[in-house]
Amino acid sequence: MTGKPFAPACERNRGPILAVLREHFAGRRRVLEIGSGTGQHAVFFARALPQLSWQTSDRAPALPGIRAWLDEAGLPNTPPPLALDVGGVWPRATYDAVFSANTLHIMSWDEVELLFAGLPGVLVDDARLVLYGPFSYDGRHTSASNAAFDASLHAMAAHMGVRDFAMVDALARSAGLELVEDRAMPANNRCLVWVRRRASRPPVAAAPNARPRMAGPGSDRSRQRRARDGRP
Numbered sequence: 001m002t003g004k005p006f007a008p009a010c011e012r013n014r015g016p017i018l019a020v021l022r023e024h025f026a027g028r029r030r031v032l033e034i035g036s037g038t039g040q041h042a043v044f045f046a047r048a049l050p051q052l053s054w055q056t057s058d059r060a061p062a063l064p065g066i067r068a069w070l071d072e073a074g075l076p077n078t079p080p081p082l083a084l085d086v087g088g089v090w091p092r093a094t095y096d097a098v099f100s101a102n103t104l105h106i107m108s109w110d111e112v113e114l115l116f117a118g119l120p121g122v123l124v125d126d127a128r129l130v131l132y133g134p135f136s137y138d139g140r141h142t143s144a145s146n147a148a149f150d151a152s153l154h155a156m157a158a159h160m161g162v163r164d165f166a167m168v169d170a171l172a173r174s175a176g177l178e179l180v181e182d183r184a185m186p187a188n189n190r191c192l193v194w195v196r197r198r199a200s201r202p203p204v205a206a207a208p209n210a211r212p213r214m215a216g217p218g219s220d221r222s223r224q225r226r227a228r229d230g231r232p
C-alpha cells in the first residue's frame with residue numbers, strides 16, 4: 001500500500017487512554033486489540049507498555065494499513081495483525097487483556113452481541129477488558145456533540161449508532177465480566193473497564209470448539225432488539 005492510514009483522533013485520545021491502560025493493564029502480558037483500525041494506537045501503546053505483547057486485529061481490509069504501522073515501528077512486542085471479524089472465527093489463543101476503541105458504534109448491535117459472545121473463549125480468569133468510545137446512559141446522550149454524532153452515524157448506515165452503557169454492561173455481565181471502572185474521558189468519551197471473574201464463567205460448551213452465541217442474528221432476543229430499533 002502507498003502511505004500509512006492516519007486517524008487524527010488517535011493522536012488526540014491516545015495519551016488519556018494510555019493513562020487508563022497503565023493502571024488497568026499493569027501486570028498483564030498478552031493484549032488482544034479488536035478493531036485496530038489504522039494501527040496507530042497499537043504502536044503507541046505497545047511502545048509505552050513494553051511488558052505487553054500487543055496483538056492487533058481487524059477485518060481483513062484493514063490489515064495492510066496496520067502492518068504498515070507495525071513494520072515501520074519495528075517493535076518487538078507487536079506480532080503481525082490477525083484477521084478478526086467478531087462475527088467470524090476467533091483466535092484460539094487466550095489473552096489476559098482485551099482493548100477496543102471506537103468500535104461498538106461502528107458495528108451492528110448483532111455484532112456487538114457477537115463480540116461479547118466471543119470474549120469468554122479468549123479471556124483467562126481475571127483478564128481485563130477496556131472499551132473506549134462514546135456511550136449514552138439511560139437512553140440519553142451525555143452531550144449535544146454525541147447526539148449529533150449518533151445522528152450522523154444513523155444517517156451513514158442504519159446499523160451504526162452510539163450504544164447505551166446499560167445494554168453493553170448487560171452483555172458484559174452475561175460474558176462473566178464485572179465492571180470495575182467507568183471513567184470520563186476528554187471529548188465526551190468514556191473508558192469502560194471490566195474484569196473477568198472466575199466464578200461467573202458460563203457452562204462449558206457441548207462441542208470442543210463451540211463458542212457461546214448469546215444472541216445471533218436469528219435469535220429471539222436479536223429479533224426483539226431489531227424490532228425495537230425499527231430495523232428489519
Ligand SMILES: C[S@@+](CC[C@H](N)C(=O)[O-])C[C@H]1O[C@@H](n2cnc3c(N)ncnc32)[C@H](O)[C@@H]1O
Nearest residue numbers: 035036037059084085086101102103106107111
Ligand atoms: C472507527 S474505527 C476505530 C479504529 C481504531 N480502533 C481507532 O480507535 O481509531 C472502527 C473499527 O472497527 C472495525 N470493525 C467494524 N466492524 C467490525 C467487526 N465486525 N469485527 C471486527 N472489527 C470491526 C473497523 O474495521 C474499524 O477498524
